[in-house]
Amino acid sequence: MSPATNTTDRVQKLRALMQSPEYNVTAFVIPSEDAHQSEYVAECDERRAYISGFTGSAGLAVVSLESAALFTDGRYFLQASQQLDSNWTLMKSGLPEVPTWQEYLVKNLPAGSRIGIDPLVFTATDAKKLETDLAKVGSSLIPTANLVDLVWEGRPARPASKLKILSTKTTGRTHTEKIQQLRRDLEKKSVAGFVVSGLDEIAWLFNLRGSDVHCNPVFFSYAVVTPSYVNLYLQEKSVSQEARDHLGSDVVIKPYETIFDDLRAISSTLQANKQKFLLGSRTNLAMAVALGKDNVVEARSPVTDAKAIKNETELEGMRQCHLRDSAALINFFAWLEEQLANGTGLDEADAAERLEQFRAEQAGFVGLSFDTISSTGPNGAIIHYKPEKPSAARINPDLVYLCDSGGQYIDGTTDVTRTLHFGTPTAHEKRCFTRVLQGHISIDTAVFPDGTSGYLLDILARRALWSDGLDFRHGTGHGVGAFLNVHEGPHGCGTRIAYNDIPLVPGMTLTNEPGYYEDGKFGIRIENIMLVRKVDTPNNFGGRGYYGFEHVTLVPMQIKLIDRSLLTHLEVEWINAYHAECLEKVSPFLAKDSPGLKWLQREAVSI
Template identity: 40%
Template sequence: MKQTIVDLRRVMQREGIDAWISPSSDAHQSEYPTEYDKCRRFLSGFTGSAGTLLVMMEEAYLWTDGRYFLQAESELKDSGITLMKMGELGVPSLDELLEEKMKKDEVLGFNGSLLSFSEGKVIANKVVKKGVKLAIGKEITNEVWTDRPKRPHTKVFILEDKYAGKSASKKISEVRERMNGKDLLIVSSLSDIAWLTNLRAFDIQCNPLFLSYFILEMDKAILFIQEESLSDDVREYLSNNGIGIKPYDDFDKSVAAIKSRQIMFDEADVSYKTFISISKKDNANKLYNVLSPVTYLKNIKNDIEVSNMKKSHIRDGVYMAKYMYWLKQQIKNGAKLTEKTASDYLDDLRRGDELFLDLSFPTISGYAENGAIVHYEAEYDTAKELEAKGLYLFDSGATYMDGTTDVTRTISLGENTYEERLHYTLVTIGMLRLLNTTFKRGAIGACLDIKAREALWEYGLDYNHGTGHGVGFVNTVHEAPTSIRNKINKDLYRNLEFEPGMIMSDEPGVYISGKHGIRMEILMTVVEKQDGFLGFESLTMAPIDNEPLLVEVMTKRDIELYNKYQKQVYEAISYGLSEEEKLWLKELTKEI
């Protein structure tokens, strides 16, 4: 039994709490929270980015999705925590299990700031009707986590209009137009606030964000931010863009004081605590739950943002090609490399870029069976040594001043089995078929997901994650709600119809536990095709390894799409390579 769970139960017993929920997010519903906010990781020992822990007096459970099943099984071993594989047949959801197990007059506790209203209301609706009481104020993890890190406050900097494409004042004006006469909009999402203000910082690892809240009214705008994050230049910039400043910790008090107003909010954005505060009867507010207009506008990149993204992806493609060439040569020459020492070389190539800000996420570097762990992160002391055989998967990216990249390639390090080559080819086919599909206006991600999976399905194969996620501009690498997946979002207003300027990933895969993992990923932007139809254009310009391909399972059309992409890659990135690297790339991208 994990000691942190034992210690938490002692506090729960003292406080009269029968069940405690610890989610992955922070008060802004961030996918990747600060070190200060990683309560679920501290309590459970599970390090994946998505998961919810439930601790009861006799049992404990952790829910996570298909990306993390293998990782969670390993990290939760002997912890006394039962893994709940989300989406699997017969696995109850968190709210279903609470409804089943909790009894009248028992107490369910959670930090009301850490659950979004959309999550909190489902849980509350299920248990309150049974007579279960809620305790949502206190964060009892503090009493167990005695050396909890301090809340970060890195210095905020301005993203110039030549990169962002529009000033903050212009963006605020556009958001106000979409408020349809409502009095006030509450914004808790850090990525939304970064986009709206054209400000960035690094309070969260690999995310160019700063802890903040934003309240927008028709005649004023207030940014709630930690004073230590602000320079005189940024204060002046905010004033010039019509944005006032209040301390970060004043947000809850300010929200509680809002009375008799028409308030717009996004239930996936604001916390359960914030909703409870604005919905009190004596406040007499009228509430409008919508997809935030900030989120909507952020998802549709302007022409300057798209142009900058293309530039950043071409430079990033050069680094990818250099890495592939270097790694294949190193392995061929018998160099001793591990998953970690190899990927460090790629990280350093990106860090040398003059516009580099940070990695967009910790590099995933998985050789052989480790490639089957979707979000595997190699460590120096446990990283697997690379050998001159099998497949190597690396998923990586960077945040530059002019764009955000996210690209995955799987490459051959030597001899491959027929199964490895078949799976590799089918995944490559899926990526290229989706990239080259044309679709009618009005389509959502669920309409297109099959294009990436159909070749795999023909062989009885599939992958347990979405096919594509939205990507921010100098922002978060996972940008909701833009997505491509085989399920329709239950909140219908979050199923965004594709529009020109949206940017998303295209990343099918195959994961065979104990053997190999294969994923191929590009980022692409939605573009106009013929009248009434849209399509995609690849931003990613990274070569595809031709060594593991089984050309005989590709159709004539698949071969044409492969040759077309490889030619584009060579023409785009060969300028940045040495003569030796250029000759190698020419051979790698030749027609098949």
């Protein structure tokens, strides 16, 4: 993890620009997202990280003429406290007495303030609500150019990777079939067309992948879909003849930068015909302005919903890539244990690099799905820790080791966390680990009626922890793409009330990752990917139908970290059955007499 950056010069230059007659704003707001509202962004769009020095994936910065504040959630409290310099105040979102960033703009800045934003990186929905709140104190929202871009010396160029075409052997449906389904959805909504702005949505819709964003197989693009035409806006360097042939004559390829000119042209037609265009609720404000705010309807993207429910081909791809990925992780743990036993001096970054090499040996491997979290002792308490040379700590076999990692494969995406101890864990560490494991088992074995959301299931992951007065400050689960982004909505499992709007249905993927973290000491997390499936129950109250989960991650839980005295009989049965499944299904992917196979045979036993 990178240390604190001296941001004095950057902040001073930004304030000078804010005070210039051309902009004249009291404050400038810098979110993490790009023009596509991506969670993970290309280097050229890491504006919040550049201005603040905080490199976590989630957060928002507000720079006023007098102060600078960084808002982030509980996953990043510790990391942000270490990366922010004295120019910044850390606002720990969600804690009592800590305002939201919107409240901060209204209550902490002078009445009548002019709040600058880049309309490309703000959603129309957020901007509308913020305008209303600011008006109560006489303040106003001022769309401007992105002022961080103007002071960013050496800003990287926008990447333009060559497009990769996916076969229906891995997607299960052609892009033509997906577009036909989208058009049927648009007809039901009585709209004239739809702007697709999410990068993963476009990649999924057209059965294409790229590498413009680190660890995310996406490419910079927009799309417009109507009953009569489809426009796909791409960077010229990305397009090959193979891609043109794949898309066919029904998809018109246009330059990436021309989308806004086309939307302005569409605007006049919509107004004349008294029609509406659909914009996803995460579409940027600049698009809503180009189309005309009175000409649009905002709703959750139908592509997001369709993408979240995997077809049988995609589900089988997830099963198969997880078998290979589990084998890679088992080989890594066996290797790491041997290196530490031999006294080899390994740091966290060395381990992360070796794990990537083990994954690269597996069929269909494309790259990592996120930067590996390889953390020893206190670094494990930094929930999204990234080991970097030369600051990476040497792995201490007498401390808890947490490894959260994943791979991108041609047939799916993986995300798995295991917590290990290579020495003798304390009774407290074992008790904490076991409470986390009990929460993991409770989610894995849940059976629930149709209409149930991840918001309602979240308590299952925390119940055992709560019994000891413990908890964790992150979600219990998120959706995962099929050879796409490792974080995928709209569903999830956690305390965010928005998750209650999205019931879990068969075909969805969901991680199961409760944890516990003690700052300065250790971190514990156990994570599998699961598929939502139908479950046969003895009864069917209300005729609703009942669902459950199928786990596809198959890596043993370390027995030496389990306090068996805390477990129920059913929890013991689950661990024994899970270990038997790991042994049966992953052994064929490990070389005979290999360290990995021997490690699996030793660890995947009954307790």
